[in-house]
Amino acid sequence: xxxxxxxxxxxxxxxxxxxxxxxxxxxxxxxxxxxxxxxxxxxxxxxxxxxxx
Amino acid sequence: xxxxxxxxxxxxxxxxxxxxxxxxxxxxxxxxxxxxxxxxxxxxxxxxxxxxxxxxxxxxxxxxxxxxxxxxxxxxxxxxxxxxxxxxxxxxxxxxxxxxxxxxxxxxxxxxxxxxxxxxxxxxxxxxxxxxxxxxxxxxxxxxxxxxxxxxxxxxxxxxxxxxxxxxxxxxxxxxxxxxxxxxxxxxxxxxxxxxxxxxxxxxxxxxxxxxxxxxxxxxxxxxxxxxx
Numbered sequence: 001x002x003x004x005x006x007x008x009x010x011x012x013x014x015x016x017x018x019x020x021x022x023x024x025x026x027x028x029x030x031x032x033x034x035x036x037x038x039x040x041x042x043x044x045x046x047x048x049x050x051x052x053x
Numbered sequence: 054x055x056x057x058x059x060x061x062x063x064x065x066x067x068x069x070x071x072x073x074x075x076x077x078x079x080x081x082x083x084x085x086x087x088x089x090x091x092x093x094x095x096x097x098x099x100x101x102x103x104x105x106x107x108x109x110x111x112x113x114x115x116x117x118x119x120x121x122x123x124x125x126x127x128x129x130x131x132x133x134x135x136x137x138x139x140x141x142x143x144x145x146x147x148x149x150x151x152x153x154x155x156x157x158x159x160x161x162x163x164x165x166x167x168x169x170x171x172x173x174x175x176x177x178x179x180x181x182x183x184x185x186x187x188x189x190x191x192x193x194x195x196x197x198x199x200x201x202x203x204x205x206x207x208x209x210x211x212x213x214x215x216x217x218x219x220x221x222x223x224x225x226x227x228x229x230x231x232x233x234x235x236x237x238x239x240x241x242x243x244x245x246x247x248x249x250x251x252x253x254x255x256x257x258x259x260x261x262x263x264x265x266x267x268x269x270x271x272x273x274x275x276x277x278x279x280x281x282x
Contacts, residue, residue, distance in 0.1 A: 003059070028074065036074075036075055041154060045256070048180060
């Protein structure tokens with residue numbers, strides 16, 4: 001999977017490394033901004049009240 | 054064959070990284086976001102109060118001798134700041150109306166339909182034990198006689214804890230009744246109930262403390278004794 005991505009990135013090794021870094025940061029951003037806030041309420045840490053069960 | 058092994062191992066590494074990132078998010082990032090949101094709320098309250106528009110129908114609003122019906126709290130809006138010296142000299146959190154998830158991410162949450170701050174009945178507040186800034190992390194350290202001080206910009210309300218931490222189940226809604234069940238109170242009064250989850254990282258139980266209104270003073274009189282060091 002990662003090998004396939006690496007082979008399909010344009011430019012020489014330096015450009016590839018830079019592009020992959022940007023890609024990784026983009027994925028982390030999407031995770032923290034959208035995916036994790038959606039997944040976090042599935043964990044029990046939000047249940048602090050006595051009436052919502 | 055090699056392709057399969059490689060793909061599976063890449064998948065495992067990806068999954069592991071994902072889990073680590075999620076743990077970082079829950080343990081660290083929610084706290085960073087919540088600390089920012091809470092200090093925002095407190096700043097906003099201070100600004101609002103310094104402008105003089107308390108939004109609560111004057112100084113008599115939450116006081117025992119309230120005559121006029123004060124303005125109801127707006128859902129999702131902060132209306133008070135809570136101080137609990139036992140949880141730390143610098144521990145102060147905004148109290149917002151409503152107990153939705155978005156509200157709990159910004160501070161402590163006042164149960165809708167329970168009494169107003171300082172009012173007759175039971176002023177019930179919930180807070181996160183862990184994650185989102187860990188506001189009630191040290192909840193089990195609360196003891197009888199501890200002060201819970203709140204201000205709504207016009208007055209200071211000092212509550213004294215009478216009982217707790219009391220462990221109960223999540224469906225035990227009578228703990229936030231006007232005269233809470235099992236609290237030991239027998240007559241109507243001005244009470245405060247704090248709730249959080251128990252165990253620390255779980256949700257099978259709830260921890261409760263009850264307090265009664267001990268004293269009230271206008272903000273012009275300065276901080277109450279419980280906050281002075």
